[in-house]
Every structure is written in structure tokens, then in C-alpha cells.
Amino acid sequence: MFQIKRICCIGAGYVGGPTCSVIAQMCPEITVTVVDVNESRIKAWNSDTLPIYEPGLKEVVESCRGRNLFFSTDIDSAIRDADLVFISVNTPTKTYGMGKGRAADLKFIEACARRIVEMSDGYKIVTEKSTVPVRAAESIRRIFDANTKPSLNLQVLSNPEFLAEGTAVRDLKEPDRVLIGGDETAEGQKAIRALCAVYEHWVPKERIITTNTWSSELSKLAANAFLAQRISSINSISALCEATGADVEEVAKAIGMDQRIGNKFLKASVGFGGSCFQKDVLNLVYLCEALNLPEVASYWQQVIDMNEYQRRRFACRIIDCLFNTVTGKKIALLGFSFKKDTGDTRESSSIYISKYLMDEGAKLFIYDPKVLKEQIIHDLSQPSISEDNPERVSELVTVTSDPYEACQSAHALVICTEWDMFKVPVTFYYYFYFFKCFVFEEYVRKHFNSHICLIPPQELDYDKIYKNMLKPAFMFDGRRVLDHLHPHLQSLGFQVRFTKKKSSNPSIM
Numbered sequence: 001m002f003q004i005k006r007i008c009c010i011g012a013g014y015v016g017g018p019t020c021s022v023i024a025q026m027c028p029e030i031t032v033t034v035v036d037v038n039e040s041r042i043k044a045w046n047s048d049t050l051p052i053y054e055p056g057l058k059e060v061v062e063s064c065r066g067r068n069l070f071f072s073t074d075i076d077s078a079i080r081d082a083d084l085v086f087i088s089v090n091t092p093t094k095t096y097g098m099g100k101g102r103a104a105d106l107k108f109i110e111a112c113a114r115r116i117v118e119m120s121d122g123y124k125i126v127t128e129k130s131t132v133p134v135r136a137a138e139s140i141r142r143i144f145d146a147n148t149k150p151s152l153n154l155q156v157l158s159n160p161e162f163l164a165e166g167t168a169v170r171d172l173k174e175p176d177r178v179l180i181g182g183d184e185t186a187e188g189q190k191a192i193r194a195l196c197a198v199y200e201h202w203v204p205k206e207r208i209i210t211t212n213t214w215s216s217e218l219s220k221l222a223a224n225a226f227l228a229q230r231i232s233s234i235n236s237i238s239a240l241c242e243a244t245g246a247d248v249e250e251v252a253k254a255i256g257m258d259q260r261i262g263n264k265f266l267k268a269s270v271g272f273g274g275s276c277f278q279k280d281v282l283n284l285v286y287l288c289e290a291l292n293l294p295e296v297a298s299y300w301q302q303v304i305d306m307n308e309y310q311r312r313r314f315a316c317r318i319i320d321c322l323f324n325t326v327t328g329k330k331i332a333l334l335g336f337s338f339k340k341d342t343g344d345t346r347e348s349s350s351i352y353i354s355k356y357l358m359d360e361g362a363k364l365f366i367y368d369p370k371v372l373k374e375q376i377i378h379d380l381s382q383p384s385i386s387e388d389n390p391e392r393v394s395e396l397v398t399v400t401s402d403p404y405e406a407c408q409s410a411h412a413l414v415i416c417t418e419w420d421m422f423k424v425p426v427t428f429y430y431y432f433y434f435f436k437c438f439v440f441e442e443y444v445r446k447h448f449n450s451h452i453c454l455i456p457p458q459e460l461d462y463d464k465i466y467k468n469m470l471k472p473a474f475m476f477d478g479r480r481v482l483d484h485l486h487p488h489l490q491s492l493g494f495q496v497r498f499t500k501k502k503s504s505n506p507s508i509m
């Protein structure tokens with residue numbers, strides 16, 4: 001059996017970096033080199049401040065960097081030396097020409113294929129890790145065939161990555177499955193076996209699935225489409241709940257207990273974000289159209305349309321509650337990453353909610369525990385968001401590193417990301433109540449320790465926030481992370497809103 005001793009991964013992003021770090025940790029006898037054209041990214045991978053935030057990733061990198069894990073910009077040498085090359089570059093939605101706004105832009109994949117064939121000699125396995133349209137491997141193979149030389153033997157595999165940002169290390173160490181697609185020829189099967197052997201270092205054999213190349217490529221697109229569809233489905237039901245008086249959390253619980261449905265991905269929210277769901281569903285839609293399957297295309301397009309509708313509906317709800325105008329009003333937006341435990345803002349719903357509020361002239365004060373100020377300003381300055389007027393962003397947006405400053409004198413607080421620090425466990429509030437009611441908090445503060453803080457500093461003190469906001473103080477919980485605290489927050493004086501909720505209690509709309 002062909003044994004892989006050296007791996008090169010092209011693309012040191014959210015997939016290439018964590019995936020290859022885990023491979024290096026699990027396979028100490030394999031040398032893994034992650035390369036990228038982006039020098040600052042590589043520099044960061046070689047520093048104490050990694051370019052991406054993922055729980056547990058720093059420990060993995062530090063355990064093998066310099067031993068059998070390397071980050072480099074010397075792409076050619078890494079390709080030349082490798083037995084296996086992962087292509088893990090970005091495949092964004094096309095922003096020009098045919099398929100603009102829907103098709104995947106494969107120019108980075110093509111650039112990699114050309115470089116690989118130029119730099120290679122002898123036998124090498126080339127593996128698509130990026131998410132690509134079905135039959136992308138065929139295009140790679142055509143580039144190889146058109147540029148082949150004597151003694152060159154390049155085998156193409158598909159090995160899509162299913163990790164989720166925020167839980168990448170756990171997903172990589174304990175994957176639900178590893179999928180490897182390749183040719184049904186003897187050569188193809190040999191390459192598949194070699195890659196299986198890498199994963200078998202830590203993944204049980206029964207979780208490693210092998211298929212033909214096209215099934216593997218399509219499975220990744222289909223998996224993301226199904227996940228996105230579940231979110232859009234529950235969000236569509238949330239609109240119906242608000243119109244009828246049903247509670248979407250109760251409905252989600254009831255339907256999720258059906259084992260055929262399951263309870264995951266049934267949380268109504270401000271919509272899905274991230275670099276993949278929208279891009280991959282759009283890619284699927286484009287593929288269906290190109291294959292003359294218009295009914296299938298429009299079925300999946302609805303998943304995207306529903307997501308946009310949910311974001312717009314949430315922003316409209318904020319404007320509506322703030323007496324139909326937010327012009328010049330301070331609004332605190334808590335959370336900018338597309339989900340908790342990542343600093344990634346690509347396609348984050350926060351961007352679109354900010355856009356709708358900026359369009360109405362609201363003054364936004366944004367806080368996120370992991371997203372850099374420059375990133376937020378960059379995202380909001382994109383022409384599609386700031387209406388070709390990036391000055392508006394400096395006029396209307398302030399990014400702060402202090403959530404209390406963001407909320408100071410604000411008309412409304414909007415939670416856009418489900419960060420744990422926004423959640424405050426209910427038990428803590430019981431404890432807080434106990435002290436407040438029975439031990440006389442003020443007395444404790446005065447006589448024992450004037451700085452005593454009954455709320456741990458890593459979690460938000462909504463009492464303090466409420467006191468410093470303008471009244472009525474509105475709270476829009478776009479992730480429903482504070483459902484369990486609504487009675488308490490209302491007793492503090494907050495006007496708590498998710499989206500519109502029919503209720504006999506006038507303080508909950």
C-alpha cells in the first residue's frame with residue numbers, strides 16, 4: 001500500500017489550518033506543511049496569536065508546530081515534496097460574469113491545479129478539500145492531463161470537510177464521518193486506501209465512507225443545503241407563530257422530539273450566516289439550473305429567500321418597536337460573528353441587520369468579544385452594505401471593546417450572536433435574587449467590600465445595563481439566548497422582544 005509520509009495543504013484558512021493541525025497531532029510520523037499566498041496569515045500561524053479563533057486550536061498547534069507541522073509561503077517546495085496535496089482554498093460565490101451571485105468561483109482551485117502539475121513529478125495524490133460543484137474534480141483532472149509529463153501520475157480524490165466553525169477541533173477529532181471519493185479504477189482505489197490510512201490513525205474505520213468522486217462532491221453541497229433548509233424551515237414557522245400566538249420554542253421542542261425529525265438545528269433566530277451555507281446553496285441552485293432542473297433549483301432558492309426575509313423581518317421589528325423611527329437613536333448591537341466561538345464574520349446576519357438599521361440612520365454601537373474593530377468596519381463598508389457611501393459607516397458606527405459602553409444611553413440592545421457571555425445562567429440569577437432580597441446587597445457592598453460584584457465579570461450584568469439605558473429600554477434577543485430570563489429582565493424594566501409574539505401580557509409583544 002502507498003504510504004503517505006508528507007502532506008502539503010494549499011490554503012491556511014478556517015479549514016486548512018485546523019484540519020492539518022489535527023492530522024499532524026494525530027499522525028506524528030507524517031510531516032504536514034500548510035502553505036498560503038497570504039504572508040500575514042502564515043506569519044500569524046507561526047506566532048502566538050493564530051489568525052483564527054477556535055476553541056482548543058492553539059493547544060493542538062502548539063503541540064506539533066515545528067515538530068511535524070509547518071506553516072510556510074514556499075508553496076512550490078511544499079508541493080514538490082508532498083505525497084498528498086490537499087486543496088483547501090476558498091471557493092466563493094462568483095461576483096462577475098456568467099453565474100454571478102450564484103456559481104462557485106473556481107479560479108483559486110484552478111490556480112492550485114496548474115501549480116501542482118507544474119511542480120510535480122512521479123506519483124502524488126491530489127485531494128479536493130474545498131467545497132466544489134459536482135464534477136470539479138474532472139476539471140482538475142483535465143488541467144493535469146493537458147499538462148502531463150513522462151513519469152507524472154496524479155490521482156484526484158474528493159475529501160470534503162464537514163467541520164463547523166466554533167467546534168472545529170472537536171469535529172475533526174471525533175467526526176460523524178469522513179468522506180473520501182475517488183475513481184473506481186485500481187489506481188483510484190489505491191489512492192483512496194492511502195488517504196483512509198491517514199484518518200484511521202484516530203477515526204474508527206466504520207466512520208470512514210468511500211464513494212465515487214461525484215457522490216462525494218455532491219454530498220457536501222447536499223449536507224449544507226439540508227442544514228440551511230432546517231434553519232429556514234424553523235424560521236418560517238417562527239413567522240407563523242408570531243401571527244397566531246404559538247411559541248416557536250414550544251413548537252420546535254414538540255417536533256424535535258419526533259425521532260424521525262430530531263432536535264438539532266431547530267432554533268429560530270435571525271437567520272444563518274457563515275461562509276458556507278449561502279454560498280453552497282446558491283451553488284446548488286446554479287447547478288440545478290445548469291442541468292435544466294428548474295423546479296429543484298427554485299425549491300432550494302427558497303431556503304436563501306427565507307433567510308433574507310428573517311433578517312429583514314427582525315430589523316423591521318426593531319424599527320417598529322422603537323416607535324417607527326431609529327434615525328439618530330443609539331442602538332447597542334451585541335455580537336458580530338456569525339455564530340459563537342468564532343471570530344468569522346462572513347455572511348453574518350449582524351452585517352445585514354446593521355445595514356437595515358444604518359439605512360434608517362441609526363447610530364450603532366457594536367461589541368463582539370472576538371471580532372476586531374477593523375473587520376467590522378471593513379464588513380460594513382462594503383458597497384452592497386453601505387450603499388456606496390463608506391463615510392456613512394464612520395458617521396453611524398462605533399465599535400467598542402466594552403459591552404457596557406455599547407449599551408450606555410442606548411434606546412435598544414440587540415443580541416445578534418449567541419455568545420455564552422450574553423447568556424447568564426438562570427441559577428446565577430436565583431443566587432443574585434437571594435442576595436438582593438435577603439442579605440441586602442447594598443449593605444454587603446458598603447460594609448464588606450465596596451467592589452463586591454454578584455455577577456461574574458465574564459457574564460453581562462443586565463441590571464447594570466438596564467440602569468444606564470434610555471427608557472423604555474428595549475431588548476431584542478435575536479438568538480433567544482435569554483428566554484429563561486425573560487421574567488427577570490422584564491421585572492428589571494426591560495421591554496424584551498424576540499420578534500413579534502402574540503401574548504396577553506402587554507409587556508411581551
Ligand SMILES: NC(=O)c1ccc[n+]([C@@H]2O[C@H](COP(=O)([O-])OP(=O)(O)OC[C@H]3O[C@@H](n4cnc5c(N)ncnc54)[C@H](O)[C@@H]3O)[C@@H](O)[C@H]2O)c1
Nearest residue numbers: 011012013014015036037038089090091108111130131161
Ligand atoms: N469555513 C468553514 O467552516 C468550512 C467548512 C467546510 C468546508 N469549507 C470549504 O473549505 C474551503 C476553504 O474555506 P476556508 O473557510 O478555509 O477559506 P479561507 O478563505 O479561510 O481560506 C482559504 C485560504 O486559501 C488561500 N489561497 C487562495 N488561493 C490560493 C493559492 N492559489 N495558493 C495558496 N493559497 C491560496 C487564501 O489566501 C486563504 O488564506 C471552501 O471551499 C469552503 O467552502 C469551509
